[in-house]
Amino acid sequence: MKRRLPRGHQQQEGGFILLTVLAMLVVLVLLASAAATTADRVRADQQLDDARLAGQLDAHSTEATLLYLLSTQRRTFAGLTVDARIVYSPSELAEKAHGEFVTTLMPVGNELRMNDELYSGLGSSRFALMTDAGRANISMNPQLRQGWLIQLHTTPEQQSRLGDTLLDYQSPGNFPRLNGAKADQYREKGLQPPPGRTLFTPLELRRVMDWGKLLAPLDDASLMNTLTTVRPNAIDVNAAPPSVLTMLPGVTRSMAERVVALRNVQAFNEYSSVYALLPTLDPDNDSIGLYPSDSGTMALWPDSTGAGTLVHWTLTPFDDGGSPWHIDYELRLPARAGGGDATPHPPQTPLLGDAQAADPGQPDATAGSGPAG
Numbered sequence: 001m002k003r004r005l006p007r008g009h010q011q012q013e014g015g016f017i018l019l020t021v022l023a024m025l026v027v028l029v030l031l032a033s034a035a036a037t038t039a040d041r042v043r044a045d046q047q048l049d050d051a052r053l054a055g056q057l058d059a060h061s062t063e064a065t066l067l068y069l070l071s072t073q074r075r076t077f078a079g080l081t082v083d084a085r086i087v088y089s090p091s092e093l094a095e096k097a098h099g100e101f102v103t104t105l106m107p108v109g110n111e112l113r114m115n116d117e118l119y120s121g122l123g124s125s126r127f128a129l130m131t132d133a134g135r136a137n138i139s140m141n142p143q144l145r146q147g148w149l150i151q152l153h154t155t156p157e158q159q160s161r162l163g164d165t166l167l168d169y170q171s172p173g174n175f176p177r178l179n180g181a182k183a184d185q186y187r188e189k190g191l192q193p194p195p196g197r198t199l200f201t202p203l204e205l206r207r208v209m210d211w212g213k214l215l216a217p218l219d220d221a222s223l224m225n226t227l228t229t230v231r232p233n234a235i236d237v238n239a240a241p242p243s244v245l246t247m248l249p250g251v252t253r254s255m256a257e258r259v260v261a262l263r264n265v266q267a268f269n270e271y272s273s274v275y276a277l278l279p280t281l282d283p284d285n286d287s288i289g290l291y292p293s294d295s296g297t298m299a300l301w302p303d304s305t306g307a308g309t310l311v312h313w314t315l316t317p318f319d320d321g322g323s324p325w326h327i328d329y330e331l332r333l334p335a336r337a338g339g340g341d342a343t344p345h346p347p348q349t350p351l352l353g354d355a356q357a358a359d360p361g362q363p364d365a366t367a368g369s370g371p372a373g
Helices: 007-072 090-097 142-151 156-170 183-188 202-207 211-215 220-226 253-265 271-277
Strands: 126-131 295-301 308-315 325-333
Touching: 007 126, 007 295, 007 308, 007 325, 142 156, 156 211, 202 211, 202 220, 220 325, 253 271, 295 325
Parallel strands: none
Antiparallel strands: 126 295, 295 308, 308 325
16 A cells, blocks of 8 residues: 655755756756857967968068068168169159160159168058168167167166176187176176177077176167168168167257158258258268168067067178078067057058059159168
8 A cells, every 4th residue: 555745744845856957057057058158268368379370471461462562662762762763863764865874773752761660561560661771780880889879868877787798699719808707707797708799689689798788678679670780881870779879979959850750751862961950960970871781680460469580681692502681580479569559551562562553554653762861
């Protein structure tokens, strides 16, 4: 005979079952929510990875395009041209009218500036070109070295010490200069001995005795934008930043900023215009130039917020059987100062995605261009 539970026990049993079902439903909802959250996170991570990969591919494609332009296109006072157009000055037009062969450096107007100006590249990428002539080689130019050390608020005694340690770092042999240091002095301080060769990159300056402490407040990007280890003949005033221009004798910050403001309107194509702005310079000293060198850097960023790469290139058009350019080194770059707030300029060439670029089918423009400044 089946025994029936009292009514109170039946209600308790039913309530327990209901609570169990509700608890299972809550668990299922939580599991479903967690699964959905995980799926969303995985999807977001995948989209981020896809965007990062696309940006890197865009940056590599931009690098290849820029190397092609550097090795095939003319450079003018204003930078790197992007098509076959040519502009002559009035005097050059007169020479052409007399049947003379004229090679002109006059600006065309659509050049890629080689003064660290920010441009939009392919896709989401960004880039900036910089000629080595716009930087200072303080290893080989004592005057520029002194000018920079003055900017860094060093005393004459410190300047003498720093100059000797820099020269000793690069010179072979074991005999230090009066205020210099060789392998023994480096070992005493637990430092790697100097290699006895020229600096490979400006960042190597941090390894020179006494220079590391001096340069500690400066970031790598600032050093790379100011210094070069290549020997340019003169400082290109159409590319050099104020920090380099003020290394020149007597050039003040306001004078340097005036030069930069005017060249942003029109590149300088006559030395007289520059010497009028920088009267402290000796015209016979050949300390300044107006033209980019055959080497420099391209800074590449996959997008507006991430880290990038600095590629140092040297054009080698006469390298028989070799490449028209050499990649000397690559360095990691932080995100560009300003990040997404920095507005890149659109390059005037369809090779870099500008569909509105002017028609390059005009190889011999006759418009003249007067002196700048």
